[in-house]
Amino acid sequence: MVRSAQPYDALLLCSFGGPNGPDDVLPFLQNVTRGKQIPEARLKEVGEHYYGFGGKSPINEQNLALLVALRAELDRRGVELPVVWGNRNWHPYTVDTLRDAQAFGAKRILTLVTSAYASYSGSRQYREHLAAARAELGDELRIDMLRPFFNDLGFVEANAEAILEAAARLGEGYGSETVAAAGGLDGAHIVYVTHSIPDTMQDASAETGDGYREQHEDVRAELDRILAARTAASFDSSLAYCSRSGDPRVPWLEPDVNDHIGELAANGVRKIVIAPIGFVSDHMEVAFDLDIEALETARDHGIRAVRAGTASVRPAFVSGLVDMILERAARERGEAAEAPTVGALGAFPDVAPPGSCRMRHGEVTGVPVLAGDED
């Protein structure tokens, strides 16, 4: 039986984008930082991270893999829904992808952004971006966005599995993988990591609902609960931040993961699992800021450290996303469809509330966002 995802004609996988080679790095960074106050020195530094990887970010191939995995899961369930891919900061740009989709007759698009948590960077900036694309392509095109998925069981389950696999590497020599995971986790400290944002962006994210930091704390608590139940190991955890940018005088969320690892070492911690719950795939922030910098910091302090994988294309994650897509489509058809979540915060609304997730607390820019949530 063919099931439809009506009223949607296509699913747009919308991501950040990244350079595919050395010549892309500068223009990509210019796209990202247009209108933002980022010092030249920071840009140079980030450019070097990319050049160190041959000028190529892993993010585009990771998004293609996610697209293929979503396609396969939709097919497996017999759902007819084209999946297309577009980015905010690099080719293929969202507006070009949507123009093609429109040429094939698509009128109503559901967007999945590769950002699990709601803040300006992970939510409103995408809604501004999509509104700009729609303004270019015409009002017949209707674009919706899926609610944040940080507390979807599939996303949380994928992270739990990745942490257990990493813990098993810490516990090598304990026997079977389950025993090794428990042994590795026992006495360990899990450092959950996400992207730092300016304090004023955090405050803005908390204005109409639970804020960015609170969303991560909710995931941390839920993961701790799942991991303790599955392993009976005794462990601690905390939330730290990576990849701060901007003017050094402007406060961003802390502790920085490297400072935090130093503090843990001073407090006698000897083994850690670094769990990048703030990221959906192992892109540059993970490959450089965690795998190169944070792991080196741990080594310098004599701490054994492993980095857990991201949700990426784990079946639990992909399947959870498809559930969310089908639920949203059902609600748009006027059918009753629940929005199940884990943790304490509950489902975020399908349409972001007016005034949510501004760039800075107290700031109103008047930049258009998607229909339904204009200020």
Ligand SMILES: CC1=C(CCC(=O)O)c2cc3nc(cc4[nH]c(cc5[nH]c(cc1n2)c(C)c5CCC(=O)O)c(CCC(=O)O)c4C)C(CCC(=O)O)=C3C
């Ligand atoms: C919350 C958040 C996420 C997580 C949510 C999500 O995943 O969306 C995220 C993801 C990403 N950030 C990325 C890259 C960059 N972010 C920058 C700058 C900034 N990020 C910010 C926040 C976030 N960013 C902020 C507040 C800035 C300051 C300027 C601004 O207000 O926008 C800069 C400029 C240079 C620098 O200063 O770092 C770059 C190059 C890539 C691509 C990686 C790759 O290429 O593999 C990805 C996935």
Ligand SMILES: [Fe+2]
């Ligand atoms: Fe970023």
